[in-house]
Amino acid sequence: MNNQVTLVGHIGQDPTSYTFGEGKQVVKFSIAVREYSPNTDEEKTLWFDVDAWNGLGDRVMKAITKGREVVLIGRLSLSTYSKEVNGVTIPVTKPVIKLSSFHLCGRKPEAKPEAEAEKSTSGGRRKKAA
Secondary structure, eight states: OOOOEEEEEEEOSOOEEEEETTTEEEEEEEEEEEEOOTTOOOOEEEEEEEEEEHHHHHHHHHHOOTTOEEEEEEEEEEEEEEEEETTEEEEEEEEEEEEEEEEEESOOOOOOHHHHHHHHHTTOOOOOOO
16 A cells, blocks of 8 residues: 555745754645535644655755645654653654655745845845835
C-alpha cells in the first residue's frame, strides 16, 4: 500500500527553515484545512504540521507565504516526543505531513501595510493614498 495524503488549505504561518548536520535543511510550516461534515453546518478547522526537506524546502521558502491557498501532496508520518505537564513527563504523538510536492492556488495574499512600507524605503514605488 502507498502512504499518500493530499490536502487543500491555507498556510498558517510563514515557513521557517532549520539547517543542521552537513547541509541538511528542513522547512516547517502549518496548514489549516476545513473539516466537512454532512450532519452539521458547524465549520471546523484542522491544523497539520508540514515538513519539507532540502531542495523542496528551498522552493517552499521562495513560494509559500502565510495565508496562501495551496494543494499539498505528501505522506503521513507520526512525530513522537516527550512533554512535561505538571511535573510529569508524558509521551506525545502528533501527525506530520512529509511534503512531496505542492501547487499554489488562488490569489496571492494581500501585502500588509508594514511590508509595503519596507518596500518603499528599499527603493520600491510608493503607493498613493486614495
